[in-house]
Amino acid sequence: MKAHQIPRLFCVADYQKENFYCAAKHQRVQSSLAIREKSSNSFHSMMPPQKPQLKLNEDQSNRTREGFQRVKTDSNMPMPLRNGRNLSITSGVTAILTNKTTFQLPQKAENPQLVNGYKNEIVTYMRDRSSKSNFKMTAFQFQTEITEKMRSILLDWLIDVHHKFKLDPETLFLTISIVNRVLELHQIPKQKFQLYGIAALFIASKYEEVYSxxxxxxLVYVCDNAYPKEEILEAEGKIISLLSFDLLTTSPYRMLNIYQETAKLDQKxxxxxxxxxELSLLEYSMIQYSNNVxxxxxxxxxHxxxxxxxxxxxxxxVSITGLNEIDIRTCAKEMCNLLQGQDKKQFNSIRKKFSLPKYLEVSKIRIEKRPSQHLHTLQY
Structure with missing residues (x-):
């Protein structure tokens, strides 16, 4: 039997689990590797000799013995392969053949014009899709029990829950987009507003997350057991039905990722x-602006x-966004007012989140506006 055909069996019956879980993490890893190597060695010693399936002449058998060397244990393998994970195929991978010859996988030549063409098409599609706001700004004329303040309270809580779960930024933007769309389509009772919010977060997580x-x-726990599991799943189905399974959307965060290279933004x-x-998410008046704006x-x-x-x-x-300075000045002025008035705001989950070192403490920045100047000539 060839080395790669031998099943990998690990015997841990005589191992003391109490000591294993009490040890430090690096000690547990070293212990696990030692057990695997020991088990593999004992497994090879217990294997009975295998009879060859094909009759080889003396020259072929000698050549075969010289050409093949048995791999000792699987503990010598790289960690991704040992854990059963497949390595991604790259242009630099070298494969080893049975006759000790090697070959290089062909490298794909990148065409800069082709890559730029794809990029321009993607940017144009996203810009056109978000060129106009998808919201009619009539949600609170339609709702009878939900107000703008209740919306801000819910979104502030969702931002905090999103941060506690350590979810992707795109999940937050999709969650709030779902909430805003549902507010324009369905009258929500006050007692069920939090239920629809947590169900929107659940849907967005399934759409954007991979492992988290x-x-x-x-979700039942963060709602303080106000809603059972069945109600959350029922609200999830209701929301998806209202949206006709159309969850595809762009976000200002995704547009920002596209523009940051052109704008030459550093990390801070x-x-x-x-x-x-994210400050604009809590203000209902800001949904009149498209994600591009x-x-x-x-x-x-x-800047x-x-x-x-x-x-x-x-x-x-201007070439990448399709917007002139006059097109974004009004929105920027409202953002400036939001930034200046954060200390007086009741909802502080965003400010608290961006005060952490992970976010470079940007919420601690304070600016003062000179009343005699307009936005486009402001000095901060």
């Missing part, structure tokens, strides 16, 4: 742009705050 989708019991400026965008206005305002000249490049930024 929260379990339903965790990018985080400040993201802070401004929100991302562009955040970049424009950060003003950081005194980066030009604040809005006609060559680079």
């Amino acid at each position: 989708v929260p379990h339903v019991r965790d 400026n990018f985080m400040l742009c993201r802070y401004l965008i 929100l991302a562009s206005a955040a970049i424009y305002l950060v 003003k705050i950081r005194r980066i000249h030009p604040s809005w490049s006609q060559d680079s930024m």
Whole structure:
């Protein structure tokens, strides 16, 4: 039997689990590797000799014995292969053949024009899709029990839950987009508003997350057992039915990721742009602006705050966003007012989140506006 055909069996029956789980993490890893190597060695010694299935002449058998060497144990393998994970195929992978010859997988030649063409098409599609706001701004004329303040309270709580679960930023933006769309389509009772909010987070997690989708019991727990699991699943189905299974959407965060290279944003400026965008989530009046405008206005305002000249490049930024400075100035002014009034706001989950070192403490930045100046000539 060939080495790669031998099943990998590990005997841990005589291992003391108490000592194993009490040890430090690096000691547990070393102990596990030692057990695997020991088990593999004992397994090879217990294997009976295998009879060859094909009759070989003396020359072929000698050549076969010289050409093949048995791998000692699987503990010598790289960790991804040992754990059963398949390595991604790259252009630099070298494969070893049975006759000790090697070959190089062909490298794909990248065509810069082709890559730029794909990128431009993607940017154009996303920009056109978000060129206009998808919201009619009539949600609270339609709702009878839900108010703008209740919406802000719910979103502030969802932002905190999202942060506690350590979910992807895109999950937050999709969650709030779902909440806003449902508010325009369905009259929600006041007692069920939190239920629809947590169900929207559950849907967005399934759409965006890979490994971090929260379990339903965790959602029940964060709601303080106000809703059983069956109600959350029922609300999930109701929301998906209302949206006709159409969850595809762009977000200002995704547009910001596209524009940051052109705008030459460093890490702190990018985080400040993201802070401004998330501040806009709690204000219902900001949904009148498209995602393209929100991302562009955040970049424009950060350039003003950081005194980066030009604040809005006609060559680079206008060409990629399709927006002139006059198109984003009103939105940037409202963002500036939100930033200046954060200390007086009742809802502080975003400010608290962006005060952490992980987010470079950008919420601690304070700016003062000179009343005699307009936004496009502000000095911060």
